[in-house]
Amino acid sequence: MGAIRRLGSEITAWRRSTTITVAVAGLSRSGKTAFITSVVANLQAAARNSRAAEWLKGLDAVATGRLRSADRPQNYRPRHGRMLPYGDMLSALTADAPSWPSRTADVYETALDIHFWPGAAPVAGSSADKAAARLRLVIVDYPGEWLVDVPMMGQPYADWSAAALNRLRSAPWSEVSDGFRTLLAETDWTGPDSNDAAERAAREWQRVLVAARERGLKWLQPGHFVRARGQDEEGAVPRLDEERLWFCPLPDAAISAAKGGSLARAMSDRYARYQKETGKFFGDTLKDATHHVLLVDVLEALAEGERAFNESAEVLAEVYRVFAAETSTFKRLLGLAGLKRVMLVATKADTVPPNQRAAMQSLLTDMCGGRFAGAAGAARPEADYLAAVRATQDVDAVVDGAEPVRVVEGLCSETGKRRRVTMIDVPDRMPSADYFRRRQGIRPPRFVPPAVDGRGDYGVPNVRLGHVLHKLLGEVLR
Ligand SMILES: Nc1nc2c(ncn2[C@@H]2O[C@H](COP(=O)(O)OP(=O)(O)OP(=O)(O)O)[C@@H](O)[C@H]2O)c(=O)[nH]1
Ligand SMILES: [Mg+2]
Known part of the structure; x- marks a missing residue:
């Protein structure tokens, strides 16, 4: 049995x-x-x-x-x-x-x-x-x-460009993109393809992305402009030596008027190649x-x-x-x-x-x-x-002489001292502009x-x- x-x-x-x-x-x-x-x-x-x-x-x-x-x-x-x-x-x-x-x-x-x-x-x-x-x-x-590349996979070059350029119109993107916008206006994108011009434009776009990253912005596309494979130091910037990466968002007029052999067409082709290679990466990985x-x-x-x-x-x-x-x-x-x-x-x-x-x-x-x-x-x-990985303990603390409340306490990595967090006002839905004004400068502590x-x-x-x-x-x- x-x-x-x-x-x-x-x-x-x-x-x-x-x-x-x-x-x-x-x-x-x-x-x-x-x-x-x-x-x-x-x-x-x-x-x-x-x-x-x-x-x-x-x-x-x-x-x-x-x-x-x-x-x-x-x-x-x-x-x-x-x-x-x-x-x-x-x-x-x-x-x-x-x-x-x-x-x-x-x-x-x-x-x-x-x-x-x-x-x-x-x-x-x-x-x-x-x-x-x-x-x-x-x-x-x-x-x-690289995750931020996911939405690009199904997005035509013109749409991606329009969304990216649209962001540059307002702060903080507008504050980090002066050089790039000047270059956009001064270059003849429908003119003959030139590796020099394409490389310069890609590097200028990379500068925008790196500066945006420092301000906490998230639409940092293409992802390989800010993180190369194998690069693990914080804040490092990929070298962009490879010709296949020499593209950037372009104005719609330049993209639609572009003929074979033009700078805009070459960029458009590189965008398509990036989509294909990144798509393959996601396909293989996921x-x-x-x-x-x-x-x-x-x-x-x-x-x-x-x-x-x-x-x-x-x-x-x-x-x-x-x-x-x-x-x-x-x-x-x-x-x-x-x-x-x-x-x-x-x-x-x-x-x-x-x-x-x-x-x-x-x-x-x-x-x-x-x-x-x-x-x-x-x-x-x-x-x-x-x-x-829980880095804090729950402790009961008296705040402002009231009844004890449960707070968290841990060793703060920035100061090396123990720190208590009694309140981080976490909204339960998308907060208003006012919420951000009130909390300016408040950061959650990092704990050991x-x-x-x-x-x-x-x-x-x-x-x-x-x-x-x-x-x-x-x-x-x-
Ligand atoms: N307090 C606390 N901090 C955490 C916890 N998990 C991660 N952290 C902090 O967040 C940092 C990043 O965590 P990682 O796990 O490296 O994050 P990641 O998503 O793998 O980061 P990348 O590989 O750079 O994309 C850590 O170095 C910690 O400072 C957690 O559970 N509690
Ligand atoms: Mg990680």
């Missing part, structure tokens, strides 16, 4: 052996690498140690004791890009003086084999009778700067993605001021639309048909007191969903919030990561990671 039961459960488990690929995306510094490191570390630890399972509350497979093991497969060969240096990241976090993972300069991949018992955990002592199902979880991480997590640092976005915040919302809404809409050309072109779920997650929630965290989630839904509600085939975004046990058995402190993982993976871990 035992043998039959075991065979039956083995068949069920075998049929339940699946691979899912989660692409983790988000604007740069949104917390992607910290998230991935924490997911891997916490799942591994939860399978080994019930105390660590505390860090994944909300993930049903863990709460019901159905997680048997979670291990990084030996000799795993990444299909996309390079192997994520997970060991280095965890060592950075678990060092005596813990530090955050370094910037992502390429496409990285990591995998975790999760064995779990489907349905119900085996009764004590009978686990040998019950075969476990396997979920291979593949996670892909890529630099945030074609297996069944799940997409879009991470957003809403607190930093709010601190960057009204215009930059609105740009963050626009870029996110566009990217989300492309990923989520059934009818999106991008999705059809790249065969993202297997994409089952797109989830938005507000990160670094440990930076604000607990009672302000839920607002991060509704703000994010509004940033992303508000402007295209009802767009063809796109469901309302599913959003949540978390802190992948917490001390994490180096043996990897205790998991990584976090906020709500288990809940987010349950929303993302709950169905496949049933």
